[in-house]
Amino acid sequence: MEKISVVVPCYNEEETVSIFYQEITKTIEKMKKQVTFELIFINDGSKDKTLEKIRELALKDKKVRYISFSRNFGKEAAMLAGLEHATGDYITTMDVDLQDPPELLEEMYRLIKEEKYDCVATKSTSRNGYSFFRKFCTKWYYRIIQKFSKIEMVSGARDFRLMTRQMVNAVLSMKEYNRYSKGLFSFVGFDTKWIEYENQERVAGTTKWSFWKLFTYAFDGITAFSTMPLVLSAFLGVLFCLIAFILILIIILKTLVWGDPVSGWPSLACIIFLVSGVQLFCLGISGYYLSKTYLETKARPIYIIKETEKDVV
Numbered sequence: 585m586e587k588i589s590v591v592v593p594c595y596n597e598e599e600t601v602s603i604f605y606q607e608i609t610k611t612i613e614k615m616k617k618q619v620t621f622e623l624i625f626i627n628d629g630s631k632d633k634t635l636e637k638i639r640e641l642a643l644k645d646k647k648v649r650y651i652s653f654s655r656n657f658g659k660e661a662a663m664l665a666g667l668e669h670a671t672g673d674y675i676t677t678m679d680v681d682l683q684d685p686p687e688l689l690e691e692m693y694r695l696i697k698e699e700k701y702d703c704v705a706t707k708s709t710s711r712n713g714y715s716f717f718r719k720f721c722t723k724w725y726y727r728i729i730q731k732f733s734k735i736e737m738v739s740g741a742r743d744f745r746l747m748t749r750q751m752v753n754a755v756l757s758m759k760e761y762n763r764y765s766k767g768l769f770s771f772v773g774f775d776t777k778w779i780e781y782e783n784q785e786r787v788a789g790t791t792k793w794s795f796w797k798l799f800t801y802a803f804d805g806i807t808a809f810s811t812m813p814l815v816l817s818a819f820l821g822v823l824f825c826l827i828a829f830i831l832i833l834i835i836i837l838k839t840l841v842w843g844d845p846v847s848g849w850p851s852l853a854c855i856i857f858l859v860s861g862v863q864l865f866c867l868g869i870s871g872y873y874l875s876k877t878y879l880e881t882k883a884r885p886i887y888i889i890k891e892t893e894k895d896v897v
């Protein structure tokens with residue numbers, strides 16, 4: 585029988601792990617005639633009792649496997665570890681807070697098996713439960729990234745998707761250090777079916793993403809799949825040269841016509857501020873790309889494993 589690997593990143597999720605396990609077990613029971621399951625929990629350096637909870641599950645249920653990191657490496661690293669260690673014919677990544685309803689797996693599996701898709705991905709139709717500010721930022725972020733990068737970025741896309749082994753191998757063949765999965769999944773291509781559902785609220789616990797974490801993640805997403813900011817900074821440079829050229833002409837003309845009264849100090853100060861601001865901004869953009877290159881060339885491991893289910897079972 586074929587096997588589905590369920591990859592579940594967990595960071596400080598002691599409250600949700602067992603609820604998630606109960607819910608997914610129902611789906612596993614329902615689908616047990618068609619397919620077997622393997623659950624891979626990734627403990628991303630949690631500081632609470634998450635690892636103990638996962639260990640308990642692994643001891644009583646041999647479908648449960650886990651990988652525990654030596655510290656918090658982030659959700660991207662956790663998903664990568666899961667994909668690398670999964671042994672199933674189909675692989676799905678989902679959140680442990682039940683914002684990705686496990687019961688959808690049945691339909692997703694059917695779409696792959698019967699309609700021969702390589703991947704079934706999900707997006708949420710609404711963003712209920714998120715603050716107005718976060719909704720606003722997300723909306724604009726997707727608008728910008730869709731303009732900037734050549735690959736398709738779907739607004740409202742979640743990390744919950746079921747993929748064939750072939751597609752996962754393609755994703756794993758990309759060894760980059762700065763990983764942005766939404767982009768990588770889109771980059772590899774393959775036939776993807778998008779299904780939609782209402783956004784679910786987290787069953788327990790709190791979100792692990794601060795605004796700042798989301799902001800830098802969003803910026804990483806743009807830089808990982810587009811060099812447009814560099815083009816933009818070069819464009820700004822040209823624009824400012826043009827403006828300067830016109831200003832020079834105006835000043836020469838004014839001096840020739842009205843003589844050279846010493847005035848215009850405030851405007852000069854403003855111009856210096858503006859121009860140096862734009863320069864620093866552009867320098868920052870180049871620096872950001874350079875720093876990404878620096879991290880890539882170091883080729884450090886993306887995550888470090890401290891313990892797996894083999895250590896206890």
Ligand code: UDP
Nearest residue numbers: 593594595628658659662679680791792793
């Ligand atoms: N997560 C993780 N490492 C992190 C942050 C989050 O493994 O550094 C996991 C978290 O445990 C959850 C999933 O990523 O299973 C999504 O996180 P969360 O629900 O907090 O994000 P939100 O749904 O609010 O965007």
Ligand code: MG
Nearest residue numbers: 679681683786
């Ligand atoms: Mg969540």
